[in-house]
Amino acid sequence: MKLIRGVRLIDGTGAAPTDDAAVLVNGARIEAVGPTASVAAPPDATVIDAKGMALLPGLIDCHDHLASFSYEIASRWGITEMRSLRHLRIAAVLRQTLETGYTTVRDAGGLDAGFRMAVDEGLIPGPRLQVGLGFITPTSGMGDRLSPLGYAPPSGPDSGLPWGVADGADGMRAKVREMVRAGADLIKTATTGGASSTAGLGPKDMLFEREELDALVDEAHKRGRRVMCHALGGPGLRAGVEAGVDSIEHGSYLSEDPDLLPMMVDKDIYFIPTFSVYVHHSAKGTPHGRARAAALREHHVRSLQMALEAGVKVVAGTDEGGWEHGNNAHEILCLVEAGMTPMQAIVAATGHAAQCIGLDKEIGTIEAGKNADLVLVDGDPSRDVSVLERGKGVKLVMKDGNIYKNELTTS
16 A cells, blocks of 8 residues: 655646645545645555645646657658557657656557557556547548648558548448457548648638538447547537537637537536647648648637637647657646636646546546556645646656656555
């Protein structure tokens, strides 16, 4: 057993922090939470005195691309290096992500199910994973991996990452089934273009026929898979909300369609703004990508503020994988800069994030009976979330009761 005591407890529910708190861990689970004076441990328990530090639930990124290293097409095709080297590079990213305090990540495309299995089996250290494998979109959409000249990846199809192109309602149903067969925990789609899409496919351009999207969502839900929908604005954003997807990714122009916000509340659709990726697009993207990122910024911030006012649950997701790894907490800082309080932003990366991915009975908050996913921080994120960036203030990371990072002295 392990006892962490004397901490400032930030439990992930949004409640005010509790000082001089203690958490008792028994195996993979939290056994007790309360004031330090009231939580006792057996004599042989490992005791961690953490006075002056803060304890949070394991952080959750609901939109990352852990297998991505560039937006350049050869890299995205995975042909710039040997597969063995690329896989080991991804394994290093998984370890790095975990050690910065992220104990769960939902990968939105590019990571095959074998990495989830490897983490679950303990072959490599990493966050708990949910994988989407890749986009499902019609021909010429964001799931179409052809080069601008119409060439396909020379290495041929990857059975672990099925090609995402499908057309027609029946085609969409078949593609969902194919993704599930390959191990997808969720279904990822895109109803609009984005900052990184081709010059002719903009953030408000619609990709789907409505019957195609309805079929995709229906088939995914029948098979117990949630649908994450890349949609920035315009008719494609509206179609995603009306079709009942489970989360809107980006949603930069929600402010232009305020009637969608109560619909999102009624349908329990989460909003994942991914502000951090647009910081990179605005500085390092293609010329049209930089212009798009600049144009959407004001709308994006307003969309967040309107979503909060309407009661939409906002969730943290970076989408930064194509640019950098190991700084998932950048999104928490971006949410604060866009108008959330530090506590709201922390909940977006803990309690609400766990609800978004369907794991709120297991993780996301510090409560007796839940998985012991815990992060001990030197500093107080409830006042200054920047201590979480790149894990600079993170001193201890625990997942399922196992310690993966420990810069403390135990007794």
